[in-house]
Amino acid sequence: MAIASPKTRRGETSRAAILSAALDLFQERGYEATTMRSIAERTRVSLGSSYHYFPSKEHLVLEFYRHTHELHAAAIAPLLRRDKDLAARLRGTMRSVVVTCEPFHAVAGSIFSTVANPSSPLNPFGAAAKPLRDEVVALYAEVVRGSDARIPADIAEMLPLTLWLYQMGILYFWIFDRSPGRLRTLEVIDETTDLIVRLISLANLPLLRGSRKRVLGLMKSIVEPPS
Amino acid sequence: MAIASPKTRRGETSRAAILSAALDLFQERGYEATTMRSIAERTRVSLGSSYHYFPSKEHLVLEFYRHTHELHAAAIAPLLRRDKDLAARLRGTMRSVVVTCEPFHAVAGSIFSTVANPSSPLNPFGAAAKPLRDEVVALYAEVVRGSDARIPADIAEMLPLTLWLYQMGILYFWIFDRSPGRLRTLEVIDETTDLIVRLISLANLPLLRGSRKRVLGLMKSIVEPPS
DNA sequence: GTCTATAACCGGATAGAC
DNA sequence: GTCTATCCGGTTATAGAC
Numbered sequence A, B: 001m002a003i004a005s006p007k008t009r010r011g012e013t014s015r016a017a018i019l020s021a022a023l024d025l026f027q028e029r030g031y032e033a034t035t036m037r038s039i040a041e042r043t044r045v046s047l048g049s050s051y052h053y054f055p056s057k058e059h060l061v062l063e064f065y066r067h068t069h070e071l072h073a074a075a076i077a078p079l080l081r082r083d084k085d086l087a088a089r090l091r092g093t094m095r096s097v098v099v100t101c102e103p104f105h106a107v108a109g110s111i112f113s114t115v116a117n118p119s120s121p122l123n124p125f126g127a128a129a130k131p132l133r134d135e136v137v138a139l140y141a142e143v144v145r146g147s148d149a150r151i152p153a154d155i156a157e158m159l160p161l162t163l164w165l166y167q168m169g170i171l172y173f174w175i176f177d178r179s180p181g182r183l184r185t186l187e188v189i190d191e192t193t194d195l196i197v198r199l200i201s202l203a204n205l206p207l208l209r210g211s212r213k214r215v216l217g218l219m220k221s222i223v224e225p226p227s
Numbered sequence C: 001g002t003c004t005a006t007a008a009c010c011g012g013a014t015a016g017a018c
Numbered sequence D: 001g002t003c004t005a006t007c008c009g010g011t012t013a014t015a016g017a018c
Helices: A008-028 A036-043 A047-052 A056-082 A086-118 A130-145 A155-176 A180-202 A206-223 B009-030 B035-042 B047-053 B057-082 B086-116 B130-145 B153-176 B178-201 B206-223
Strands: none
Touching: A008 A047, A008 A056, A008 A086, A036 A047, A056 A086, A056 A130, A086 A130, A086 A155, A086 A180, A086 A206, A086 B086, A130 A155, A130 B057, A155 A180, A155 A206, A180 B206, A206 B178, B009 B035, B009 B047, B009 B057, B009 B086, B009 B206, B057 B086, B057 B130, B086 B130, B086 B153, B086 B178, B153 B178, B153 B206
16 A cells, blocks of 8 residues: 555665656656656656556655655745744745645646545545645644744644645645736735634634634544544 | 537437436446446447447536436425525535435545546536536525525625535535444534524624625635636 | 447556566 | 566547448
8 A cells, every 4th residue: 555665775776766757757748648658668667667666656646745845845944934924924835835836737737636536545634645744734833833923722723734724725726727927826825824814813802702612623523533 | 528419319318328327337336436338338338339428437427416416406495495594594405415415425536536637627617517517506596595694795796606615615524424324524514504604694793894805805806817 | 410339549557477 | 676468447440320
């Protein structure tokens, strides 16, 4: 099920070569147009050998996903050190997501749908994706934690996971975005990050207390299944 | 691109037979396990003939979609005539969605992901799905319109589309739901429909006016692209 | 012009020898 | 760990039947 880790030096090399060829080809031709045969050919390895390292084409996508996550984390590190304003941190982080992913815009659609399949081992909500999911959620935890915003504990608890989900929503919007420079997505990001920060500050209103408790309770029950 | 409509009596019959076999097999074996060859075989038609009526396996899914929508619309008709309370109408409608779709729970996952692909002709946000999407949105417009709730015009305008989106969210949750009798989904429906109605009534608070205007403006700009 | 059928093609995946 | 040969299923080309 999981991706095999090579046991020998030679295996290490082959695995890296296959992965690198795959990432290149995904960008050059898109996901569907990249055949396992073409990946093997460029790596100068047989088709069967590719399957020794990656049990399916989908598993190459998971690595692809990790690749962009690492680019993203590196890109926003300076911002997270520098800026303490929550709205600015959130806006900068989200803008950086779409900038980082821009080279893969054409591929993103098919990858998204591949990954959306609940029976896919790569489904973001599933077990196989947990390590990476945890990393991304941790990144959003850092976005929140490093800010000077005073956030009620019950909200702070659910916020990172919520922002991870929000990021997926933005990415789905971005996939459809045909505007020049992906300007519409950037506008939506500016507007929604502002609204999120505003909503957090409003959540302390006495009139909203009840709904807030219910929303957070619901989220918690979803994240931690009673079973 | 679009599904060919048969020109002759005989074609009519073949098309209906293929569709019916496909719907049966999807339920019996799931989407992936149902091969185009098995559909053709059960219909006692050649593989090539199936492709005369349905340009791809995905196009059979669109019909599947329409089928469940019609079941759903019929199921909630009495409720919509009888009950005027918005929360009750919404709750009843959503509960009925998952009840109607229950026989297809096992298939739903792969269908969802097929359809989530932005480059799929069947993507719910795309052009090919527009007729069906409009029907579903109209159904939610009726849920709202037939209620005795007094809803500000700007909210009422965006509400049907929002509820359609909300329905998709609930269905995605339902796909993952392994609880007996799909009880957790029903709980989430009860809780969220209540919250939605509450949120609508809160939206008139002076303190929320600003955010409400911004949220609705954002939604509108997304639905009606400036291009 | 409308339907049906047969025979391929293509690409993801697997079996099993070395 | 690497290979070749093969399977399997969605899709297409194309020729004939009504």
